[in-house]
Amino acid sequence: MSDHGIPSDEQLVAYLDDQLDTEQRHRIDAAVAENSLLNLRLQWLARSSLPFKDAYDQVGRQAPTGRLQSMLDSLPSPERPAMDRRWFLAAAAGLVVSGVVADRLFIGWQQGRQQNNWRTLIADYMALHIPETLDNLPADEATQRAQLRTIDARLGLALVPAQLALPHVQFKRAQILEYDGMPIAQMTWLDPAHGPLALCVTRSDSGSRPFAHERRRGLNVVYWADLEHAWMLIGHNPAAELEDTARLLRTRLSA
Structure with a gap:
């Protein structure tokens, strides 16, 4: 125990690992029962599940x-x-x-931080978009094809406007962004009911991942990955509707 009778983190870890004698365990039991903050700290320490022993055994x-x-x-x-x-x-x-x-x-x-950070950056960027952001953009097919060729050159995605045609929304723009040397493609639509909607993609070698959902900056996100790219669809659309759109796009873009 410390000078104030409160166990240190080292003592709590030893308690969790069953390395204390009976008297020491009884003292910590009593302290935890009397101190709600200490109880929370003990629960927090108990949640640790990193495989340190396996890692040390392997590299040892x-x-x-x-x-x-x-x-x-x-x-x-x-x-x-x-x-x-x-x-x-x-x-x-x-x-x-x-x-x-x-x-x-x-x-x-x-790596985990980088994988999540690009979605955070896109969410920050998309939070600035309003319907007027996408007004007055050229919508002719020649312009769209030129924009998609730029994406193909940077990310190896042979996209055509027909693959990006979605019901009830208008395709507005394809562009390349970049973060810390990492190219990120963004394809944007204008949904008359929910506002700007964007499909974003970057290179990834972390393997295929199924659809997952999250919310960032008040926007719904569906994200997934294939063998070479990580994808995210982001907008104010309801999560279920967003996943239906993501499934449609994934089917078309993988064909």
């Missing part, structure tokens, strides 16, 4: 212990006791393992 087998042993053998101190040698190898291997695990966890976090 990759630690270059043979090379570390060779380095140690070359050091000019033959009188050093065996315990020191074992300690050195364990510590050095631990540093390698810690670095690899940290790198992998950070890379996974960063």
Whole structure:
């Protein structure tokens, strides 16, 4: 216990891992019963489910212990006791393992953040759109084909206006945006009932994903992925209606 009788996070983790003796467990039980904030903190710690042990076990087998042993053998101190040698190898291997695990966890976090961030950026951009934003844009097929060729050149999508024709809405524009060197295509329609509607796509190698829903900046979003691209359809349309439109577009664009 701390000086104020409140368990530290380390003690709570030991409590959750069943590493305390009976008296220590009873003290924490009593503290949790009396302190609602401490109870919430214990619940928060209990929710942690990252596979740290599996990650350490996997990369631990990759630690270059043979090379570390060779380095140690070359050091000019033959009188050093065996315990020191074992300690050195364990510590050095631990540093390698810690670095690899940290790198992998950070890379996974960063990739997830990037995958979500492009949808956040699009939502921020679409939140600025009103019907008047799309008024007076050229709607002839020649202009649309030229815009779609630009998307094809950047993202490898051979799109034609007929694939993007939707019932009850008017196709208004196709354009290329860019974030941190990542091209993002945006195809926009004007829905007379719900306002601007946009299909956005960027390159992705994270594998196919089924439809999923979310809300960003007060807009409904349906997003999915194929083997090469990540897609999102965003607008004020009801979520069920938006998914029906997404299914229609996915069928046409994958044909």
